[in-house]
Amino acid sequence: MACILKDFPKKFLNSIGKNLYQNVDLRQYSNFQIGGMANFLFEASSIKQLVEAVRLAKKHSCPFYIIGGGYNILFDDDGFRGLIIKNCAKGIKHTSEKSVEVDSGVTLKEFLKFCLERELSGMEFLAGIPGTIGGAVYGNAGAFGKDIGSFLEKATLLDDKGERITVSQSYFAFGYRYSILKRTQQAVLKSSFTLVKEGQEKIKEKIENNLEARRKKHPPLSLPCCGSYFKNPVLPSGKKVAAAVLLEQVGAKNLRVGGAAVYKGHANFIYNTGGATAKDVLQLASKLKERVKERFGVVLEKEVIFLPAISQ
Ligand SMILES: Cc1cc2nc3c(=O)[nH]c(=O)nc-3n(C[C@H](O)[C@H](O)[C@H](O)COP(=O)(O)OP(=O)(O)OC[C@H]3O[C@@H](n4cnc5c(N)ncnc54)[C@H](O)[C@@H]3O)c2cc1C
Structure with a gap:
């Protein structure tokens, strides 16, 4: 992977005129406050910088991923092998x-x-x-x-x-x-x-x-979560239903795995009670999904996006 080579930050600085951050803790870039380390992170303060960063990453075959506020993304416990581009373009x-x-x-x-x-x-x-x-x-x-x-x-x-x-x-x-x-x-x-x-x-x-x-x-914005975890499904009868209604009926509000728990005020919010890992969140979500499938025959689809450490 070319970008992991030592000279990628130097090439980046020469082309864009702004430094990359290296070995960045991704917890501060997702509202879940979960995630490992990314090799590189760049805060693009204009559309021009965003475009240049993407072009440079492509040129050097460096896996990259664009994020905004991080309010809908779950980072991997292993972080991200490549470049995270945080979009701060404000025009x-x-x-x-x-x-x-x-x-x-x-x-x-x-x-x-x-x-x-x-x-x-x-x-x-x-x-x-x-x-x-x-x-x-x-x-x-x-x-x-x-x-x-x-x-x-x-x-x-x-x-x-x-x-x-x-x-x-x-x-x-x-x-x-x-x-x-x-x-x-x-x-x-x-x-x-x-x-x-x-x-x-x-x-x-x-x-x-x-x-x-x-x-x-809804929970307050200070709760470390990424909004509704699942999309609202359509029942076999064709009726759309709130995922929270189904989740509540399968006892979601009493469930937790490690540091991840379901918010008591809304069964479709998974949050980090402190020290949760991505694995905890994914295991809890899969438990919830299983219960809903078993009881209602409905397959819940996730709304929150999981970013694996190695891009596919
Ligand atoms: C308390 C709470 C309440 C919420 N309520 C709602 C709600 O009512 N309705 C709702 O829809 N959502 C809700 N959300 C979820 C979240 O706010 C939205 O999904 C929001 O649009 C995420 O924006 P973001 O910039 O944080 O995206 P991020 O989490 O940073 O990224 C999400 C996805 O968008 C992609 N992305 C980001 N920027 C770009 C770009 N410039 N170009 C292409 N792709 C991009 C990323 O690659 C990623 O795949 C809630 C979240 C929280 C924490």
């Missing part, structure tokens, strides 16, 4: 009366604040969802029956050859917590959203109502 532009173009490293909170200040409405359902635009587009994040993909007009991606391409909404094949990026692994650089004009007070009220609704059923 945001009001491009026309109702359109906003956002760098993928902008957080959903920053995006909402920008929209509120310009009296642009539509994205209030994102209030309280942690993470970046890139992570949200990748997984089509959503709440209250809405998702980010419905508001996306077009986006700039980095294709397999390291070239920028512009695609429209239909390219993403958005579905429930799904976008085509889960198959292609292309990076989101920028996204444009179409919104509607509305008064600030009205927007603020919607944000507050959504935050209040979330406070009642």
Whole structure:
């Protein structure tokens, strides 16, 4: 693996003009606070740096993986053999009366604040969802029956050859917590959203109502977890059901493996009680999955993404 060679950081510095971190503890980059060491980590503070980092990693056959806020990712106990690129690109532009173009490293909170200040409405359902635009587009994040993909007009991606391409909404094949990026692994650089004009007070009220609704059923952001562990399944009858309802009925809330436990307030949240390993989380999740399959004949699909140490 070329990037493990000693001179990769030097090549990186020469090309990009900014240092890589070496032998990085990944615990601080996932909200689970779990993970081993990565050989290299780079914080890209602009889209240009993000693109250059990807191109350089490809050029030197260095496995790489892009992360945003780390609110939906479980790192391996063995860390990551290669380069983790943390996206901190923060540009945001009001491009026309109702359109906003956002760098993928902008957080959903920053995006909402920008929209509120310009009296642009539509994205209030994102209030309280942690993470970046890139992570949200990748997984089509959503709440209250809405998702980010419905508001996306077009986006700039980095294709397999390291070239920028512009695609429209239909390219993403958005579905429930799904976008085509889960198959292609292309990076989101920028996204444009179409919104509607509305008064600030009205927007603020919607944000507050959504935050209040979330406070009642979700754990606080300080809990070391990565949101709902499983997607909500469709029953054999065709009815969609909350995974938490099934999990609750199989006694999930009393289960734990090592340092990983199910949150008492919501059966679909696995959290790190302190010192949990990725293995603990995966074993607990598989126990939960087995129980639900046995009792209801439903196979739960995970929403949280596990990144193995060696990329496949
Ligand atoms: C308390 C809590 C509540 C939550 N509630 C919700 C909720 O209501 N609805 C919901 O949908 N989610 C929810 N989540 C999950 C999480 O907030 C979302 O999945 C969010 O979109 C993750 O964004 P991120 O930047 O942290 O992504 P990361 O965790 O950093 O990465 C997730 C995936 O996105 C990919 N990715 C990141 N950036 C890019 C990019 N620029 N280009 C391509 N791929 C990229 C990564 O490679 C990875 O595969 C919750 C999480 C927590 C902790």
